[in-house]
Amino acid sequence: MNSGCDMLRLAAPGIRDLHPYQPGKPISELEREYGVSDIVKLASNENPLGASPAALRAMQAEMSDLALYPDGGGFALKQALANLHGITADRITLGNGSNDVLVLLAEAFLTPGLEAVYSQYCFAVYPIAVQAVGAGARLAPAHGGSAAQPLGHDLQAMQALIGPTTRMVFIANPNNPTGTWLLESELRAFLQAVPENVLVIVDEAYHEYARDRGVPDATLWLDEFPNLVVTRTFSKAFGLAGIRVGYALSSPQVSDILNRIRPPFNVNSLALAGAAAALGDTDFIERSVASNREGVRDLSRSLQELGLRTNPSAANFVLVDLGQASEPAYRFLLGRGIIVRPVSNYGLPTHLRITVGTASQNRLVIAALAAFLEGSDAA
Ligand SMILES: *Cc1c(COP(=O)(O)O)cnc(C)c1O
Numbered sequence: 001m002n003s004g005c006d007m008l009r010l011a012a013p014g015i016r017d018l019h020p021y022q023p024g025k026p027i028s029e030l031e032r033e034y035g036v037s038d039i040v041k042l043a044s045n046e047n048p049l050g051a052s053p054a055a056l057r058a059m060q061a062e063m064s065d066l067a068l069y070p071d072g073g074g075f076a077l078k079q080a081l082a083n084l085h086g087i088t089a090d091r092i093t094l095g096n097g098s099n100d101v102l103v104l105l106a107e108a109f110l111t112p113g114l115e116a117v118y119s120q121y122c123f124a125v126y127p128i129a130v131q132a133v134g135a136g137a138r139l140a141p142a143h144g145g146s147a148a149q150p151l152g153h154d155l156q157a158m159q160a161l162i163g164p165t166t167r168m169v170f171i172a173n174p175n176n177p178t179g180t181w182l183l184e185s186e187l188r189a190f191l192q193a194v195p196e197n198v199l200v201i202v203d204e205a206y207h208e209y210a211r212d213r214g215v216p217d218a219t220l221w222l223d224e225f226p227n228l229v230v231t232r233t234f235s236k237a238f239g240l241a242g243i244r245v246g247y248a249l250s251s252p253q254v255s256d257i258l259n260r261i262r263p264p265f266n267v268n269s270l271a272l273a274g275a276a277a278a279l280g281d282t283d284f285i286e287r288s289v290a291s292n293r294e295g296v297r298d299l300s301r302s303l304q305e306l307g308l309r310t311n312p313s314a315a316n317f318v319l320v321d322l323g324q325a326s327e328p329a330y331r332f333l334l335g336r337g338i339i340v341r342p343v344s345n346y347g348l349p350t351h352l353r354i355t356v357g358t359a360s361q362n363r364l365v366i367a368a369l370a371a372f373l374e375g376s377d378a379a
Contacts, residue, residue, distance in 0.1 A: 013112070014134035021124055025339045036337040040364055042355040043339040045176065045206075045317050047239030049291060049358075051274070052284040055240060058277035059270045070269040077267075077276045081247060084279055085219050090252040093259060096266045098205060098233040098246025102170075103129045104258045105229065105248070109167050109199055110135035117161045118170040119153040121178050121346055123203065126170040136165070142178075150311050151319075151348075152180030155190045162198060169194065172203040173218070174210050177343050177353045179313030184216035191225050199254070201229045205246075206315035208237035208285055209292050213314040219249050226251045234271075236316060237288050238278045245271040292316045295356035302366040303354075306373060317355045319343070324376065326352045332372040338365050 008016055024043025031037060078089040095101035106129035110116060115136040118126045130137050140157040143149055153171060162169065171190075174181040187202070194200055202218040204210070211217060218230045233246035245267050248258065278284070296318060300310045303320050311319040322329055329352060330342045341353040354365060 012132075012134060014131040018128060018131055019345075021128060022345055024341050025334070027339070030334060030337070030339055034334060034337070036335075039337045039339065040357060040361045041339045042317075042357050042361060042365055043341045043353075044241065045236055045315070045355045046241050047237060047288055047316075048295075048356070048361060049239060049284075049288050051239040052278040052281040054281040054284070055238070055274040055278040059243070059274040062269050062273040066269060068269070070265050070267065070272055072264045074267055074272055077245075077272050080276045080279050081249075085249060087219075087222065087249065088252070091222065091249055091255055093248040093250065093255045093262065094267045094272075095246045095248065095262075096268075096271075097235060097241075097244040098203065098231040098248070099125050100244075100266055101231055101246060101248040101258065102126065102201070102203070103132070104262055105168065105199065105201060106130055106133050106135065107261055108257050112136075113165065114167045115163070115165050116168040116170060117158050117166055119158060119175070121151045121175070121348065122153070122170060123172050123176050124345065130168075135167075138166070143180075145321075149178075149180040149182075151178045153182060155182065155186055159190060159193055162194060166198050168199045168201060170201050170203065172205065174206050174215060174314040176205065176315065176317070177319055177341070177346055177348070177351075179311050179315050179317060179319050181210060181213070181215045181314040183214075187216060187218065188221070191221065191228060194227070196227050199227050199229055200225070201231065203231045205231070205233045205236055207232060209289055209316050210314040212289050212293060215314050222249060222251070226253075229254060234275045234278060237285055237292075238275070239284075239288065240271075240274055240278060243268070243271040243274050245275045291358070292356050295359070295362055298359070299354065299356055299362045299366070302362070303369070306366070306370055308369075317341075317353050319348075319351055319353050321351050324350060326350055328376070329369065329372050332375075333365070333368050336368045336371075338368055340365065 027039045074094045082089040112134040116130045117138045120142040138161040229250040235241035309321040
């Protein structure tokens with residue numbers, strides 16, 4: 001048994017109260033637990049069309065060099081990103097997923113005694129990154145459930161929490177798990193109001209889907225706001241969640257600071273090659289965005305036809321309120337081989353977050369939810 005040494009007491013103070021990030025249930029786990037196959041996973045906002053074929057070919061070609069360390073500076077991928085964004089490569093920080101750059105930002109700029117501001121119902125990685133370095137957090141109340149952007153970020157409430165010890169603000173646009181978004185005018189007004197010693201992290205993980213809906217591209221404002229950092233990822237529209245690559249765009253000074261603590265080979269060779277090739281595959285992105293546009297519309301409409309309230313979404317998922325605890329519905333869907341995302345850990349115990357799948361996957365999840373609701377109505 002236990003030797004009496006409480007390891008938890010030895011952990012860094014911020015880490016003692018942390019709960020691990022809860023990912024969507026992996027397909028292999030459901031196969032093991034329920035003995036079912038043909039599983040549909042709509043739980044982690046992955047691209048239902050898979051990955052860009054160009055990216056897969058580039059990674060295949062990279063296989064012969066896997067005995068060698070990756071290019072630690074990520075030269076080729078940074079050049080491709082610099083071209084895409086029309087900036088110099090010294091403003092780019094590559095990460096093992098954008099999660100990695102979010103953690104690097106917290107490590108580089110936050111310490112105990114300093115604070116970050118984020119919103120209720122924000123992406124779960126922000127509180128973990130902030131608490132892990134022992135910094136404080138201020139949680140801004142979100143918009144109400146019947147606002148134009150239900151449960152979305154309230155920038156005025158966030159601004160009101162910024163004080164002398166605030167060093168960082170996290171904003172996801174659009175936000176996960178709500179799907180809500182901020183307009184150019186309100187986001188720019190916020191950036192203009194925030195003091196220059198507060199870094200504003202605008203997380204654009206869903207940008208490729210969202211720009212289709214008129215959601216602004218904050219990377220265009222980097223010259224204007226030296227305290228602005230924009231993060232992007234290859235995990236969502238690019239369909240490369242498994243290889244873990246994302247990046248931050250910032251002032252050269254901020255990226256120099258992040259680079260001082262970045263593990264030297266945080267992005268592996270396959271990821272570097274796959275991401276660079278994916279950037280050039282505009283055809284794949286266009287197909288993904290078009291398929292998602294129809295999927296969000298169809299899925300939302302079908303959920304509404306079941307009598308459920310859906311959040312508007314500029315991303316590749318729909319947040320739906322079941323009006324009852326969502327756990328039984330989640331379990332029922334698992335039994336039918338469908339994985340969606342319960343969001344109780346976000347403080348939303350009656351909601352489910354459903355990633356937009358292919359048309360047939362969307363029909364399957366709707367049919368299963370309809371069967372669940374029929375059963376629960378009858379009960
Ligand atoms: C999915 C997601 C990310 C991306 O995470 P990766 O580490 O790049 O896979 C970042 N921010 C938000 C809000 C997300 O939903």
